[in-house]
Amino acid sequence: MRQRAGATGPDRKASRAAINRLSLYLRQLESLHTRDESTVSSSQLGQSLGLSDAQVRKDLAFFGQFGQPGVGYAVGALIPALRHILGIDRTWPTAMIGMGNLGRALLRYRGFRSRGFHIVALFDNDDQKVGRTHSGLKVHRFEDLPRVCERKGITLAILCVPAEVAQQVADQVVACRVRGILNFAPVKLVVPPQTSVMSVDLSVQLETLAYQVQSVMASIPAGRPQGAGN
């Protein structure tokens, strides 16, 4: 039996890495679409993203039979299919929690809204910030979280609060039946299994970068400046 994206979803669970790639495929397909490409092969798609053709086929085949042997994948048909699989063929009313530098910057980030993530409420617990308006939205105090979440049907939250309070805030967010949290605080959040968390940990990323740079430098003969001699 082949797994298909039927009413109840596929039999086995797709890995997080595979879903990440699905999102990349979608972006690439959208780019191909604007360039009026009508079909694309797994090897073309893979090449543009630095992945093997086998990987692309495997990832896509997991969710259904999207390609045609000898032809490839129909760009125009695959785009809505992937949008549906990823769950971005709908809007996600989203709360931004924590209106510091990062929160304010992300609020203005275009990429979110264009993909169905609509920030519809702002929260902060600093009295200086409560009541102010950003991008047409008033900043609510924390205590209003349950009421506002209920009223606006908020399903996702973007957490831009300091590490020290992140878990506590997450607990409150979970209590409001928010289903997913995009966490920017450098903390491992503990949440019940019905709630999903994705963490973006900038320090970890930068430290990993430092390690890589260091190990590349260590593998190059010392003292020799790079570049073809100028």
Add this chain to the structure above:
Amino acid sequence: MRQRAGATGPDRKASRAAINRLSLYLRQLESLHTRDESTVSSSQLGQSLGLSDAQVRKDLAFFGQFGQPGVGYAVGALIPALRHILGIDRTWPTAMIGMGNLGRALLRYRGFRSRGFHIVALFDNDDQKVGRTHSGLKVHRFEDLPRVCERKGITLAILCVPAEVAQQVADQVVACRVRGILNFAPVKLVVPPQTSVMSVDLSVQLETLAYQVQSVMASIPAGRPQGAGN
């Protein structure tokens, strides 16, 4: 022969995931240190981060012999060891490229400086932004990149430019002998092997979150509101 963090580094390459965890261990150790804990076992360390004890031991043992059987790891000694391995026992002169919302927000992000990543130069190609000052640094025009990088010994760059120009900017950055790029543009950057790239792709993260939320919701009996009946 056991691998050790000798003059030329370990024999085999640590996976990116392992390095990510090293950074998490370090953070946790620092937290333990402020709480005056002097030793920690692999199981304690793992538990606080949602990892197995075996994983922790394996990750650390890869770089040296840091623990004592029957005792655990000395917090005070492991911290500087990890800082050295990760390459954050030094400062990394860093350029911020692209002074839009995200660039300005990240510039003020405390986490960077406290870990040795010193932003020492700002760049943008928008004439409106060039010449302005943020956090005491003047925004340079793009053409100044080679000169400023040379003068300030810049080794890392944080890229906060639009997707359309990201590759082109990365090429210029590479030409200035910058060794590592933290990329926020939703693009796969192609760079030579001497240069390292870490990408933070917010859309991918959020789309993966949407998928997870959706699949959790699909696995719950439809229409039944959650929570213990209130």
Add this chain to the structure above:
DNA sequence: TAGATTGTTAATCGATTAACAATC
């Protein structure tokens, strides 16, 4: 000493790649 915990090897698990019959 006895209990605890490491470093390391072997076993398991999962993800990626190779290969190829099916098919457009």
Add this chain to the structure above:
DNA sequence: TAGATTGTTAATCGATTAACAATC
């Protein structure tokens, strides 16, 4: 038809976990 490319199975690779002798 012949060439291209899929979906899928088998082979490979790498990472995680289990287990345990060594040792504090």
